[in-house]
Amino acid sequence: MKYQWILFDADETLFHFDAFAGLQLMFSRFNQQFERQHYQDYQNTNLALWDAYQAGQINAQQLQEQRFTHWANKLAVPAQHLNQAFLEAMADICKLLPGAKDLLDSLKDKVKLGIITNGFTALQQIRLERTGLSGYFQTLVISEQVGVAKPAKAIFEHAFEQMQQPNRQQVLMVGDNPHSDIQGGINAGIDTCWLNREQQPLPQGIQPKHQVASLQELQHWLHQPH
16 A cells, blocks of 8 residues: 555544534533524634634634634523533534445554544544544544644644654545645645545645545545555
């Protein structure tokens, strides 16, 4: 196999991330209805905060609290408490994407595996445990702990330190987000593979080394002679 290390994003690359279902479950525990329009309002705030976070303009704690400010005021509950309840709900409904387990099983004895995620520590650790994947990864790098998010080169440099400075020509970054995962890998000087399950057009100026539409396709490609 061409690569010695394969690094994965977490949300929507290995794990299905159904935020609407998670929010519905979380708010039901506060005896509160959460409808699709509520979700649209939440996402208007949340997506702008994620853009600011990935640009280094706010930190992880600010993102997690500010996205729940409206509901915190409405329910008279601290925003931090709502965020924790949301992460717990997301852990309760966590599922692997189709093909994730087979892919990792096919790779674990052939290459070293890692995760670099902009997600949050409380959710990442528990999902790995509940899905039985804790022992698969030699490195787990979470932006909340590092203090910088993809696509910044610094989070990849942090990972490379944990990985004992591998040959970057033998490292592949796999992710669903071209702006954070693919651009981040390019910034770090490693090969990239875009998991483009919805067949979206490539954003201008971002060119992954490879593209796949599913984890099954990724598995086939990785096991081909290169």
